Structure formats: structure tokens, C-alpha cells
Amino acid sequence: xxxxxxxxxxxxxxxxxxxxxxxxxxxxxxxxxxxxxxxxxxxxxxxxxxxxxxxxxxxxxxxxxxxxxxxxxxxxxxxxxxxxxxxxxxxxxxxxxxxxxxxxxxxxxxxxxxxxxxxxxxxxxxxxxxxxxxxxxxxxxxxxxxxxxxxxxxxxxxxxxxxxxxxxxxxxxxxxxxxxxxxxxxxxxxxxxxxxxxxxxxxxxxxxxxxxxxxxxxxxxxxxxxxxxxxxxxxxxxxxxxxxxxxxxxxxxxxxxxxxxxxxxxxxxxxxxxxxxxxxxxxxxxxxxxxxxxxxxxxxxxxxxxxxxxxxxxxxxxxxxxxxxxxxxxxxxxxxxxxxxxxxxxxxxxx
Numbered sequence: 001x002x003x004x005x006x007x008x009x010x011x012x013x014x015x016x017x018x019x020x021x022x023x024x025x026x027x028x029x030x031x032x033x034x035x036x037x038x039x040x041x042x043x044x045x046x047x048x049x050x051x052x053x054x055x056x057x058x059x060x061x062x063x064x065x066x067x068x069x070x071x072x073x074x075x076x077x078x079x080x081x082x083x084x085x086x087x088x089x090x091x092x093x094x095x096x097x098x099x100x101x102x103x104x105x106x107x108x109x110x111x112x113x114x115x116x117x118x119x120x121x122x123x124x125x126x127x128x129x130x131x132x133x134x135x136x137x138x139x140x141x142x143x144x145x146x147x148x149x150x151x152x153x154x155x156x157x158x159x160x161x162x163x164x165x166x167x168x169x170x171x172x173x174x175x176x177x178x179x180x181x182x183x184x185x186x187x188x189x190x191x192x193x194x195x196x197x198x199x200x201x202x203x204x205x206x207x208x209x210x211x212x213x214x215x216x217x218x219x220x221x222x223x224x225x226x227x228x229x230x231x232x233x234x235x236x237x238x239x240x241x242x243x244x245x246x247x248x249x250x251x252x253x254x255x256x257x258x259x260x261x262x263x264x265x266x267x268x269x270x271x272x273x274x275x276x277x278x279x280x281x282x283x284x285x286x287x288x289x290x291x292x293x294x295x296x297x298x299x300x301x302x303x304x305x306x307x308x309x310x311x312x313x314x315x316x317x318x319x320x321x322x323x324x325x326x327x328x329x330x331x332x333x334x335x336x337x338x339x340x341x342x343x344x345x346x347x348x349x350x351x
Contacts, residue, residue, distance in 0.1 A: 047097075126332070160264075163204055
């Protein structure tokens with residue numbers, strides 16, 4: 001059951017992925033497009049989003065538009081590097097991500113087309129590309145997940161910075177090579193400088209020890225099973241764990257860091273059209289659908305447990321209301337391309 005939520009059975013290193021893609025880019029492009037990808041009524045989407053959410057949105061879009069969509073799913077950093085490697089020959093028409101930095105990375109390369117203003121207006125501007133090159137689709141927020149048999153709520157730290165304290169040695173879990181972790185690292189660096197962030201990462205890595213997992217699903221499971229006391233995840237992983245194992249199988253809970261703490265980060269999932277796309281009109285229709293009431297209602301009612309951010313739609317799931325969240329006020333522009341976080345994670349040997 002857990003594997004159904006994984007985007008890929010094993011994460012690739014960025015360098016290994018780029019080397020592989022450089023060798024296989026042309027055969028992969030042919031496989032992705034299939035027989036109809038070159039027609040006017042078709043679209044190729046590269047997606048780093050969770051497969052189930054993406055497939056539900058695409059199925060509804062195909063029914064509504066009559067446009068056939070070819071989907072290629074992988075980790076968002078792998079796909080971003082793949083698009084750069086493919087360049088103007090990329091079959092991708094739309095790039096759909098879990099977090100904003102991969103979109104900002106492509107934007108910094110001049111690879112994203114401007115988004116129609118009417119589409120951008122579907123989503124509050126603070127969740128969109130600062131220069132209108134991609135649109136926000138959904139959001140999630142970083143939280144602590146803790147084992148309720150090993151910790152009580154009063155034991156929890158107020159700040160993510162507190163997890164560098166030696167008292168957390170062997171008691172904290174992270175997924176250091178997850179792209180979801182990078183916005184937190186950027187947030188810490190913005191508040192404490194690069195050296196402060198590196199010191200925090202090194203201490204956090206030492207405290208995690210053998211509890212540095214490949215992904216947030218593994219962190220959530222390890223905490224729930226009592227293998228480790230506390231972890232840092234995005235909130236929806238805990239809700240998915242509960243949906244999979246049932247309430248009786250849950251031995252964990254989630255909690256937020258103090259309001260506006262550096263570890264309390266809102267991450268925006270977004271989508272943008274490629275400048276190189278030969279299906280610009282279809283790409284615009286897909287972006288409009290993602291942020292429309294119909295598309296946002298799919299997110300609101302799905303078991304992705306992400307927050308819809310467009311067209312005034314609210315989540316239908318029983319989680320903390322979006323308006324009640326009090327994350328750090330770091331902006332999309334400040335989160336940037338993720339390059340700063342990647343550099344720090346590499347220096348800490350977490351990537």
C-alpha cells in the first residue's frame with residue numbers, strides 16, 4: 001500500500017540522473033510522446049507531483065477538453081534537469097511540480113512561457129511566479145510528526161533550530177535528499193546565514209544518525225512505528241499514512257512549530273508551460289483547468305491532502321484550515337531556485 005504513494009521506487013542522485021538522461025534523452029522522448037503526441041489535440045506533461053493526484057486531474061481534463069495527455073512522472077528535480085538537457089527538443093509542454101524551486105530553476109534558464117493573466121488571477125499572487133511564468137496550484141506545510149508513545153506534546157521543540165540540540169540525538173528523523181526538505185533549508189539560511197544553516201544541518205544530521213531516510217513516507221512510517229520519536233515532514237504525509245493504516249494503526253500525531261518559525265514553511269505546488277512547446281494553446285487550457293473550480297475541487301476532495309489555493313476553493317478534508325496556518329513569511333522569490341539549499345545539503349553530505 002505504501003508504494004502506491006511513492007513517485008518512484010528509488011530516488012536517483014541528481015548527477016546520476018543527468019548522466020543517464022543525457023544518454024537516453026532521445027529514446028525517452030519517443031516513448032513519452034507515443035503515437036498521438038504530435039497532434040494538435042495532445043499534450044505532454046512532465047510531473048513531479050504525486051501520481052494519483054496528477055492522474056485524477058488529467059483524466060478530468062481529458063474529459064472536459066477532448067485533449068489527449070501523455071504523462072511522464074518522476075522526481076521534480078530529475079525532470080527539471082531532464083528538460084534543461086533536452087532543451088528546445090523537449091517533448092514537454094507543461095511542467096507540474098510539488099514545490100516552487102524547480103519551476104524557478106527552469107524560469108532562471110528562460111524556459112517557461114508567460115502565463116495568461118486571466119489564469120494567474122485564479123490563484124492569489126503570493127502563490128504564483130513573481131514574474132508570471134507559472135501558476136500556483138496547491139500547497140502543503142512542514143510540520144513535526146511525533147510518536148505519541150515516545151513523546152508528549154509538551155516535549156516538542158518550539159523551533160526547528162532546537163533539533164540541533166544534542167538532547168535530540170537518535171530521536172529525530174529527516175529525509176535530507178527530498179526536494180520537500182530544501183525550502184526549510186533555504187528558510188533557515190535566510191534567517192541565520194549560510195554558515196548558520198550549515199551548522200544546523202550538520203548538527204541535525206548527527207542527531208538523526210541512522211534515521212536519515214530516502215523520503216517523507218519512510219520518515220512518517222518510522223515515527224508511527226516507534227523506530228524514532230520525531231520527524232520533519234509535510235503535513236499531508238501523515239494524513240495519507242492514516243488513510244492507509246486506519247485510525248487504530250496510528251501511534252503518531254502532527255504538530256506545528258511556533259508561528260512563523262523557520263521550520264514552519266508553506267510549500268507551493270505549481271505548473272508552467274514550456275516556451276519550446278508546440279502546443280501552447282493546449283498548455284494554457286491545462287493550466288486554466290488546474291486552477292479552475294473544477295480542478296481545485298478535485299484537489300480539495302482527493303486523498304492527496306494538499307490544500308487547493310485557486311478559485312477560492314477550500315479543502316474538504318478534516319485538517320487544519322488553510323487560513324489558520326501561521327507559516328514563516330518567506331516568499332516564493334526568496335525560496336528561489338533551491339540552489340542555495342542544494343549547495344548546503346551537499347556540503348553537509350545529505351545529498
